[in-house]
Amino acid sequence: MLNQTDIIDILYMVSLPFVVASLAGFVLYTFKRSQRVFNVATLCSLTAFLGLTAVLLILTVRHGVGMPLVASARYLMCAWLIMLIYFVAEKHTRVRLLGSILMPAALALMLVAMFVDSTLEQGLHMGGAMTALHVVCIFTAFAMITLSFGGAVMYLIKTRHLKDHRSAALDEQVPALNDSAQLMESAFNIAFPVLSAGLVLGVAYAAATLSGDWYLEQKILWGLGTWLVYAVLFCLRHNGRLTTMALARGIAVVFAIIAVSFIFTRHKIADPDTAVDPPQQYQEKKVI
Amino acid sequence: MTTDIHIIGLNHTTAPVAVLERVAHQASQKGRMLDDLSSFLDEVVVLSTCNRAEFIYVPKDEHSHSRTEAYIRDTGRLTAEEYDRHIYRFRGVDAVRHLYRVAAGLDSMVPGETQIMGQFKSAFQLALDGGHARAHFQQIYQRTLNAARTVRREFKLNSGAVSISSLAVLLARQVFSDLNTRTVLLVGAGKMGEQACAYLSDAGVGKILVANRSPERAAALAASVSGQPVDLASLNEALDRADIVVTAAAVDEPLITVDMVRDAQRRRPEHAMFFIDIAVPRNVDPRVNDLPDVYVYNIDDLQTLVDSNIKARGNIAALAEKRIEEKLRQHMGLNADTDAAPVIQSVESRVGRIRNAELETLFRQNPDWSEADRDCIEQAMDNTVNKILHEPILSPNQATDSEDDESSHRPRSAIEVFKDFFNLG
Numbered sequence: 001m002l003n004q005t006d007i008i009d010i011l012y013m014v015s016l017p018f019v020v021a022s023l024a025g026f027v028l029y030t031f032k033r034s035q036r037v038f039n040v041a042t043l044c045s046l047t048a049f050l051g052l053t054a055v056l057l058i059l060t061v062r063h064g065v066g067m068p069l070v071a072s073a074r075y076l077m078c079a080w081l082i083m084l085i086y087f088v089a090e091k092h093t094r095v096r097l098l099g100s101i102l103m104p105a106a107l108a109l110m111l112v113a114m115f116v117d118s119t120l121e122q123g124l125h126m127g128g129a130m131t132a133l134h135v136v137c138i139f140t141a142f143a144m145i146t147l148s149f150g151g152a153v154m155y156l157i158k159t160r161h162l163k164d165h166r167s168a169a170l171d172e173q174v175p176a177l178n179d180s181a182q183l184m185e186s187a188f189n190i191a192f193p194v195l196s197a198g199l200v201l202g203v204a205y206a207a208a209t210l211s212g213d214w215y216l217e218q219k220i221l222w223g224l225g226t227w228l229v230y231a232v233l234f235c236l237r238h239n240g241r242l243t244t245m246a247l248a249r250g251i252a253v254v255f256a257i258i259a260v261s262f263i264f265t266r267h268k269i270a271d272p273d274t275a276v277d278p279p280q281q282y283q284e285k286k287v288i
Numbered sequence: 289m290t291t292d293i294h295i296i297g298l299n300h301t302t303a304p305v306a307v308l309e310r311v312a313h314q315a316s317q318k319g320r321m322l323d324d325l326s327s328f329l330d331e332v333v334v335l336s337t338c339n340r341a342e343f344i345y346v347p348k349d350e351h352s353h354s355r356t357e358a359y360i361r362d363t364g365r366l367t368a369e370e371y372d373r374h375i376y377r378f379r380g381v382d383a384v385r386h387l388y389r390v391a392a393g394l395d396s397m398v399p400g401e402t403q404i405m406g407q408f409k410s411a412f413q414l415a416l417d418g419g420h421a422r423a424h425f426q427q428i429y430q431r432t433l434n435a436a437r438t439v440r441r442e443f444k445l446n447s448g449a450v451s452i453s454s455l456a457v458l459l460a461r462q463v464f465s466d467l468n469t470r471t472v473l474l475v476g477a478g479k480m481g482e483q484a485c486a487y488l489s490d491a492g493v494g495k496i497l498v499a500n501r502s503p504e505r506a507a508a509l510a511a512s513v514s515g516q517p518v519d520l521a522s523l524n525e526a527l528d529r530a531d532i533v534v535t536a537a538a539v540d541e542p543l544i545t546v547d548m549v550r551d552a553q554r555r556r557p558e559h560a561m562f563f564i565d566i567a568v569p570r571n572v573d574p575r576v577n578d579l580p581d582v583y584v585y586n587i588d589d590l591q592t593l594v595d596s597n598i599k600a601r602g603n604i605a606a607l608a609e610k611r612i613e614e615k616l617r618q619h620m621g622l623n624a625d626t627d628a629a630p631v632i633q634s635v636e637s638r639v640g641r642i643r644n645a646e647l648e649t650l651f652r653q654n655p656d657w658s659e660a661d662r663d664c665i666e667q668a669m670d671n672t673v674n675k676i677l678h679e680p681i682l683s684p685n686q687a688t689d690s691e692d693d694e695s696s697h698r699p700r701s702a703i704e705v706f707k708d709f710f711n712l713g
Contacts, residue, residue: 162462163577165589167596169462176465177560243559245580 004062008055012076012114015051018044019079019107026099033173038096045083045103052080052110065128068135075113077136078262079106081143089147093183095175101150105259112263130205137198142258144191149255151184152248159245181244185237188251192234199227219261226257293428294353295378295386296360297335297342300397303374311341311364318411321363322420328355331425333415335390337407339397344387346424381620384428388612391436393445398598399605400445405436419674423636435615443608445601452480452590453487455597456564460488460532463562463583471495473530475523475544476537477502477509480566484534489513497526501537527552527561534564535571542573549576566590635680639673680710 002010025041028034056077059067068074086102089095158177161169168174175183202223206214214220233250236242242250298308318334325332325345329352332345343360347353361371378386386395391408393400412429415421421429440446457467464470472493474485477500489496496515500506506517518526527533527548537543544563553559559581565572566587577584647669651662706712 158462162459162583165585165592167593167600170458170593176461177463179465181560240557243580 004058008058011051011055011058012110015048015055016110016114018048018051019103019110022048022099023103023107026097026103030097030100038099041099045086045099049080049083049087052076052083056080065132068132068139071116072113074135074139075109075116078139078142079109079113081140082106082109082146085143085147089150089183093175093179095154095173095180095183097154097173098147098150101153102146105146108259108263130201134198134201134205137194137201141191141195141198142262144187144194145251145255145258148184148187148191148251151180151182151187152251152255155180155184155244155248156252159248177244181248184248184251185244188234188237188247192230195227195230199223222257222261226254226261229257230254292330292346292424293344293380293383294347294356295342295344295376295383296356297340297376298374299340299342299376299395302376307364307366307370307374308339308341311360311366312336312338318414319418322415322418325356325359326420328352331415331421333411333421333425335408335411337404340390340395342390344383344425381616384432384619385612385616387428387432388435388439388616389609391432392439392608392612393436394439394605394608394612399601400440400443400447402440402446405440408436409433417674419670431615431619435612435619438615439608439611442611443604445604445608447601452566452587452594453484455590455594456484456534456566456585457487457491459564459583459585460491460562463560464531467491467493467532469494470531471497471529472515472532472534473497473499473518473526474509474515475499475520475533475535475571476567477505478536478538478567481534481536482509484536484564484566485509485513485515488532488534489515493532497530499523499526524548524552528555531558531560532562532564533572534566536567537571538567539571540569542571544572544576546573546575546579549579549582553579553581564590636677639677643669643673 022041022045025037025044029038029041056067056073059070059073059076063070063073068077082102083106086098086106090098154174155177158169158174158180160166161171161174162177174180202220203215206220229250233242233247233254237247298311300308303311318336321334322332325334325343328348330346330348332343335342335344341364343356345352345356347356357371360366360375361368366374389395391405393402393404396404412421412425416426416429460467460470467488470493472485472488472495474481474496477498485496485498496510496513497518498506498510498513498515499518499520500509501520503517503519506520509515510517523543527544533544535543549561553561561582563572563576563582563584565584568587570586572584572586574584574586576582647666650665651657657665
């Protein structure tokens with residue numbers, strides 16, 4: 001008899017090849033522009049999306065609001081969000097090339113989830129609903145920034161083709177500059193308050209529950225630096241002092257910084273190795 | 289059946305414009321020509337465009353060819369040498385293949401151009417309506433359209449702009465997808481600028497500003513495109529308002545400099561600007577293209593893209609030729625099995641006999657009618673018969689061309705058949 005963990009593993013292992021296949025299909029579509037290839041890739045991505053939805057549902061039933069605190073679950077949730085945003089954006093904008101930009105991010109997160117070793121108990125003891133909300137906000141912001149990055153990439157490609165007077169500038173599948181700029185900017189504008197809210201929640205939780213120099217942690221400093229870069233871009237753009245081209249380049253940089261932060265840095269308190277026996281400075285305050 | 293069809297013609301590849309226009313000009317009087325040619329040809333269609341003049345016919349007797357050739361020579365005022373050098377001839381399957389290629393745009397100066405399809409339809413329709421073409425040509429006409437549509441649909445032969453003006457519009461759409469809310473500034477009201485402006489106007493741009501050294505000329509052109517004339521001296525202010533700038537002024541130094549555009553960008557709510565510089569020498573400093581969110585295309589850039597599109601169409605056309613051959617084989621095969629022509633000819637023959645009998649009775653009962661009156665009545669009778677038979681004659685041909693249609697396999701009531709027969713919806 002299969003238990004829930006086995007079912008989750010099976011669903012995940014079934015979803016993964018479909019994401020790989022959809023990514024291959026979207027990349028192939030970028031070069032071949034075959035309607036059939038696009039349809040197959042979309043079908044694969046939908047199958048993978050359904051598989052991930054099932055995984056997340058089972059995890060939610062199993063862990064309730066604590067689900068986002070399980071490391072592997074939150075990476076899967078982010079991949080799921082990116083796929084969801086892709087489907088919505090593709091339906092809304094009819095920009096089919098988005099698949100070849102967003103699906104690699106989804107695949108990378110699914111692969112990271114596979115190698116993350118975490119347990120629910122470690123997650124839950126770190127904070128409950130407030131931390132879960134922090135995680136959801138941060139990962140939603142990342143998914144939106146990924147979409148914004150997709151718009152920025154298409155904007156930069158189209159710009160380069162137009163500037164160099166290449167015939168590829170007439171490629172109808174790469175949206176017009178103002179369309180990709182709009183996609184990029186809308187996602188950028190939505191992601192900023194969500195990211196800010198996520199960081200505020202995280203900081204509030206840490207300040208309330210942790211003692212010592214918790215703010216000197218690498219991931220927190222990295223996150224703060226990212227937010228500052230983002231805030232500068234946001235303000236300059238809304239003051240009309242940043243061209244669309246500069247914004248597109250800025251978004252590419254922000255995406256790279258956040259992606260590095262997501263994949264390569266972790267909160268020490270969430271690290272299984274340290275969570276079992278956390279260093280003194282990360283000990284929770286004793287409630288009197 | 290197709291072995292009877294002949295084509296004599298000349299086009300842009302076989303004849304210089306001076307010769308081509310002599311024949312094409314005469315051929316533009318199609319009605320009169322069809323009447324003349326019908327006297328010694330069984331069926332005839334005259335296809336005349338800027339780039340070709342073709343006579344598609346089925347001979348009536350052994351003298352038909354020589355009489356047709358003499359007629360073309362005389363009407364086009366061609367010398368014997370010109371005729372031999374520039375005229376081409378096709379017969380049978382080669383003639384049908386040629387028709388397929390012409391209608392698909394594969395034989396056009398710009399491969400894939402769509403205008404020829406309309407011209408082809410008009411030529412056949414004129415001949416069919418006038419009774420100069422009948423069942424045989426009707427079938428060839430339907431199959432040619434079928435082949436041409438298939439090739440055009442499958443190969444998208446008309447993709448890619450092949451004129452400077454249409455390319456300018458396409459490029460503008462790559463910067464601003466929706467032109468309805470955009471403002472175009474035309475600097476210099478010359479012929480090229482006017483043409484580009486007309487294309488942009490047709491594309492639905494929101495507002496057109498026209499700046500020219502001669503305010504009268506600017507006002508006249510602005511009026512023709514529902515635009516607004518602006519003073520050339522206030523070019524800076526106009527740049528603040530313009531999203532797309534078309535320059536075509538005859539000046540020695542660039543009218544639009546980097547500083548002007550940079551200043552305009554600072555004042556504008558949106559930074560993106562698109563410049564189409566079709567003037568020689570250039571009106572826009574080429575360094576303007578280096579500014580962020582600004583795109584400049586001069587006449588050389590546009591011409592390079594047009595040439596590459598024409599070349600690309602040529603490459604696709606080579607593939608489309610194979611599809612034409614497949615269609616030709618398919619249609620020739622259909623001919624052997626399901627040829628509708630004999631049936632149609634029987635119907636025409638029977639209707640013709642009824643017509644003649646009725647006319648004979650009518651004329652016998654009214655011996656005092658003049659020859660002119662009788663001609664009028666005969667003509668009216670012919671037109672009526674042709675129009676009534678037009679849809680029923682189309683029906684069997686359309687049925688053979690739509691054999692994949694699932695609905696054709698289910699049993700149909702007599703009323704449905706009758707409706708189809710007369711195209712009664």
